[in-house]
Amino acid sequence: MFDFYFNLPLIVRLVVQAGAVILVLFPIAAACSMAERKISAWIQGRPGPNRTVPPFLAWVPVFVPFLQRLGVFQLAADGGKFVFKQDPVPGHVNKVYFILAPIIAMIPALSTIVVVPFGAYVDSAGKLVPIVLANLDIGLLAVFAVSSLGVYSVILAGWASNSKYSFLGGVRASAQLVSYELAMTLSVLPVFLWVNAPGGQGTLSLFDVVQLQSGVGLHWNSVWFIGYFPVSAFIFLVALFAETNRAPFDMPESESELVGGFHTEYGAFKWSLFFVAEYCHMVVGSGVFILLFLGGWNPLPGLPLTALVDLLHGVIPFATHPLFMGLLGIGIFIGKVILSIFFFMWVRWTLPRFRYDQVMDLGWTKLLPLSIANLVIYTLGIAGLALLQK
């Protein structure tokens, strides 16, 4: 079966892989909307959506009521509603850009996943191979470059809607995303200074970052980078909240001031595209955070995936099989992503929204100087280490 798959033309394989990734990413992003509702409900002492059940399934005991209480069918009903309800285009909008904006929102949201590795396996030659759609050397740069294109959809939506609330949302979004982009990019530079130690081959690949967090037992490389770069991790996380327009930085939406911000004039399927794009950004953003600072697909610090598989080999004979190892890695990675998304939601239902000038102030006068200082200190430190090693 593997031979058959690997003998397919490259283009077919890539299409199949990309389709598979989207088939995983899209449902996760959609399920996030239900998770958001349930988590907000539980934090507020409510049960959340727990009523919807299709009549033809209502007779099944235990399992179906369990799904019903989790709101799984509500998710399906909501999704179906978005597809089938009327999709009005208001008369006062610029039709071309109004329709283009949600499509543009989806493109960067789904395409950043291309360079994000989400697992690894040992091939027949004994070499660790990342599971990724395209293992580019410019990995992280590509993520930054493509994901920042997402702001265009927000600006376009805000402007094309021809309404003051949408316009204000779009303006806020552009200012906020530009401000936090800087701090975010500067915050990860120390990590790549460390990865690209003097004398080695330069790379921005996220796979190589994870490799340097995969030490076995007590080793310099066993510490996840959040231990080496706590300030970077903090700045990256805060900037990630701002970049994904999540509370407390959800300025572009801020429903209490701007009705719905940039998507005020949108409804039905076009609105749901914005919605899913936001969650896709969250999934990919937290994936990048996990790769950079939380050891990627390694289950524990000091216990990388390869070591875990070797351990499991004693119990399950097929543990070293590439398929098992790959699925295990992907499972651990997705588990971490889900925990991280829970953190996003947890923060959203804890903190009030910042005022707009506070957001700008925090970005330009706090995070940016902090990340520059962080970069300078780590540059000197890494240079010092390199000198010591000589």
Added chain:
Amino acid sequence: MAVIPVDRKPLTFAERTYIPQIIGGLRTTLKHFFRPTVTLQYPEQRPEIPKGYRGVPTLVKDPNGREKCVSCQLCEFVCPPKAIRIAPGELPADSANAHVEKGPQAFDIDMLRCIYCGLCQEVCPEEAIFLQNQFSMSGYTRAEMVNNKARLYELGGTLPDQHFKWDKKKAAEEHGNAH
């Protein structure tokens, strides 16, 4: 009135970073996350009705199954929104309660007009009308929202009676001591 000056201390560095406060907030919400929910699952679970609750007005019978209303129409007159309509009538001579003389032939309460004030219950000399625990009424037509006599007795049921006023009156009459 005493004036209490409150010192506004400048925020410490830790407070200005927001971080300890954010962590405190996260801890609070996480605590609530694991607490049981407080929601009442309404149609299955019903709220506990406090004593003296003024729900839908109903007609009641006494423990002997006799209808208590004597159609004096006091409730009809006192009803502020004029929700009550009574058609008084004579009781047939062969009925067990013939000595009561009067009873309602029809008794309608229009629940679209009723304001649940409870004056009908207060004014009733026979303790025949009570605002009981039912709090939810719905219907598809206006006609459905008018409770007729049969419906009022169905909703009201039987309540305990302290007096058995008409039984005593009948017994007294039989002893030749009508008043």
